[in-house]
Every structure is written in C-alpha cells, then in structure tokens.
Amino acid sequence: MHIAIVAETVGYAGGLERFAIDRAQALRSRGHDVRLLHNGRGGRDPERYSRGFSSVLHRNDRDALAGVDVALVQRASTVAELDWLGETPAVVFAHDHDLSCPRSHRYLPIGREPCHRSPGVACVAHGCVVVRDRSKGRFALRVVDPFSLREQTIALSKRYPLVACSEYVRGSLVAAGVSGDRVGVLHPVPPPSSDAASPRDPQPTLLVLGSLLRGKGVDIAIDALAHLPRTTRLRVVGDGPERASLEAQATAVAPGRVEFVGAVAPEAVVREIDRAWVMLVPSRWPEPFGMTGIEAMQRARPVVAARHGGITEWLRDGHGVDGFDPGNARALADAVRRVLHEPHAGQSAREWAEQRWQFDSSMDAMESLARNAATARKADSK
Numbered sequence: 001m002h003i004a005i006v007a008e009t010v011g012y013a014g015g016l017e018r019f020a021i022d023r024a025q026a027l028r029s030r031g032h033d034v035r036l037l038h039n040g041r042g043g044r045d046p047e048r049y050s051r052g053f054s055s056v057l058h059r060n061d062r063d064a065l066a067g068v069d070v071a072l073v074q075r076a077s078t079v080a081e082l083d084w085l086g087e088t089p090a091v092v093f094a095h096d097h098d099l100s101c102p103r104s105h106r107y108l109p110i111g112r113e114p115c116h117r118s119p120g121v122a123c124v125a126h127g128c129v130v131v132r133d134r135s136k137g138r139f140a141l142r143v144v145d146p147f148s149l150r151e152q153t154i155a156l157s158k159r160y161p162l163v164a165c166s167e168y169v170r171g172s173l174v175a176a177g178v179s180g181d182r183v184g185v186l187h188p189v190p191p192p193s194s195d196a197a198s199p200r201d202p203q204p205t206l207l208v209l210g211s212l213l214r215g216k217g218v219d220i221a222i223d224a225l226a227h228l229p230r231t232t233r234l235r236v237v238g239d240g241p242e243r244a245s246l247e248a249q250a251t252a253v254a255p256g257r258v259e260f261v262g263a264v265a266p267e268a269v270v271r272e273i274d275r276a277w278v279m280l281v282p283s284r285w286p287e288p289f290g291m292t293g294i295e296a297m298q299r300a301r302p303v304v305a306a307r308h309g310g311i312t313e314w315l316r317d318g319h320g321v322d323g324f325d326p327g328n329a330r331a332l333a334d335a336v337r338r339v340l341h342e343p344h345a346g347q348s349a350r351e352w353a354e355q356r357w358q359f360d361s362s363m364d365a366m367e368s369l370a371r372n373a374a375t376a377r378k379a380d381s382k
Contacts, residue, residue, distance in 0.1 A: 001032045002032070002067045003069065003070055003370055005024055005035070005037070006038075006073040007036065007038055007074040008041045010038045010050060011045055012049055014210075015291055016095050017049070018291070022190065023072075024053050030367065032370075033055075035053055035054055035068070036050070036056045036057070037058070044263070070089045070091070070371075071088050071090040072091060072093065072370065073092045073160070075093070076092050077098060077152060077153075079155050079156055089373050091162070091370075093164075094173060094288075099153040099176070101123075102123050102128050102145075103131050105285045106172075108128065109126070109130075112214075112284055112327065114284070114286050114327075115128070116172075116286065130142075130144075153173065157178040162184075163183070164183055166288055168288070168310040187313070188289055189357045189358065192298045197299070198271055203232070203233055204277045205234070205276050205277050205278075207296075208236050208238075209272065209292045212236070212241065213241065216240075219246060220328075221236075221329075222234065222253055222258060224329040225257055225258070225333075226254065233259070236261060274301075276296070277340065278339055279296035279301050279302070281303060281304070281306060282304075282305070283306045286310070287308075287310055288309065290309075298350065300349060301349065302321065302322070302345035302346055304336050305321070305324075314356070320346060
C-alpha cells in the first residue's frame, strides 16, 4: 500500500512524532510505501527523522497525494482543516484530549483537579473556556466555545473515522457526542529496544521522562522527595516552559537531589530508563495513554503512575506497577516504597509488558486499520 502519514512536524518533538516515526518504519519493513506529509513545522533533528519515511513532502506539494491509498492523519480539529485531502481515504487519530476538552488538558485551571466532563456548560462554569494561545506569546489568551467544539468533533467523526489512543479517550469522544461506531482504539505501544541492558545508578534513582508542562506533574514528583530517604534522587529528562519554576522548586524542596537533564536523543532514552530504579508517570492531567510506562516495563523497570486517564489501561498493581491518587505527593512516595521493596518488581513489569503490550500486535492492528479505511472509501465511491 501507499500510505501517507499526515503530521505538523518534520523532526522529533514529543510522543506524537515518536508514534509517527515508529509506525512509518514498521510499515515500511512490512513492504509499504510510507510518505510523510507535513505543514512545515520543524522539530529536532529533521534530517534523521525524515530518513524514517519513504519520502517527505509538504502537504501543499502538487504531488503530495499522488497514488496514496490512505492517509493517517495524526491531528485534526475540523473537517475544513482536511479539505486539501479531497477524496483520499483517511482516518484521524485522537492522541490527546483536543477534540473533547477546550483546554486540551482535562484538569481544572483553579485547583488543578482532573476533569472528566464532556464539553458544555461545565467548561464555562469552571473557567476552562479561556486558554493560553502559545502561538501568539506566552501570556496570550483566547476563548474556546465548548459547544462549537462538540459540534466540530461530531462533524469530523461523520466525515472521517476516528482512532483513539485509549479506551479512556474513546469514552471521552463518545461522551462528547461521537457515535460509538465512528471511533476505534489503537494503543500506541512503543517498539521494544534491542539495546543491551545497562546497569542502574548506584543510588535509588527515580525518573520522569517527558515535556516539562504543568500537566505532566513533575512538581508532584519533586514534592514526593520530601517523603522519601535523602539518598533517593530524581532525574528529569525533557524540556519545556515549566523548567525554570521546577528548578526553583527542586532547590527549595530537595536541594541537590534533582537533576534536570534536558531533552535527549531518542537512542538515549533507553539508557536513561536503564539508569533508573523506578519510572514515574505523575501526570496531573488524565494522561491519554502514557507510553513511557510501557517503555520502562519493556526494560524491566517498575513504574509508579497516577491512577487516572489512559494510564489505568496498563496500570496493574502488584506486577511491578503501582498507582497513586493523582496530585498526591505523599501517596506517590508510598507507592515508590512499595515497588522498591518488591524484589522482583522489574521482572514482573517486563512479563506484564510482554504478555499484554506487544508492538507487533499493535502494528497488525495498524495495518488492518489502513486497509479497511482504504477499502471502505473505495466501496462508498462506487
């Protein structure tokens, strides 16, 4: 098949880009032609990223859609955004909460409590309709109409089938009015690394991996250090707008115990996981899925994660994975103690990942999804 992956970015940026490049390489290994169609936004190491695809074209290029059997759209909000696809068969992925939450984060601006409501009156009542517009500056704001968001999401689902990254995201879309038969689920299971295992750090080391955004809950992980032995350290791998405030917090709460590594190359992620004793996924927002937890389990590292959102679909207490009440630093620390005292926690986590979260099975589903979408559109056009 000739498959187009439609994305904003050329280069590494976050989980969405990693999902796209991993799938492109796997689909190519199965004999498919996979092109990247982008809109010109740049990421890290674009040249290396581009080599993962058969070809890379701007979506406005005259030949962008030539011969394409199906387009796998990584993000879209409205039907109008995809008018350029014409009659090309396509599916739209829901990797996040953009289609069912005005703030996209599913936690409240006041109190920062997780929110599981569908778009509507509650969004207005809780002040969630006023959001940051980072494209116009750090302090720029805009207003989002939750009722229009609902209408746009429903219209998008009627035009293109949606694919959610978790049952939780699927449920949010259905609650927002999307018909259940118009949205499926494909968990973004990461491919296991073939790199040989490297040793843990000599001291108990916790790891947080991801963008430094408020919703990622890195502040909760830092606060948890106050409830753990002083020998316990935290490595924060990633970068983002909250870095300066998190560094200040670390100096006040746990001086000398938090290391901010910054963003690392994809191949260095495995080494960071191997160094850790425990991976933390302390997300304040209900994480759409949380691939880092799966990655850690694949490397035989225990995981402690916030018990909400898509995380609950791989969170299996007692199998090298432990959960805590979202936002509760003391509960996070208690969960860390439990897994550190479980002698076979890492091996249990690996066995759970191998049993349930297999990349090849995920790719079988992706391949079937692409074929079905292409076939369905051709049938409809007859």
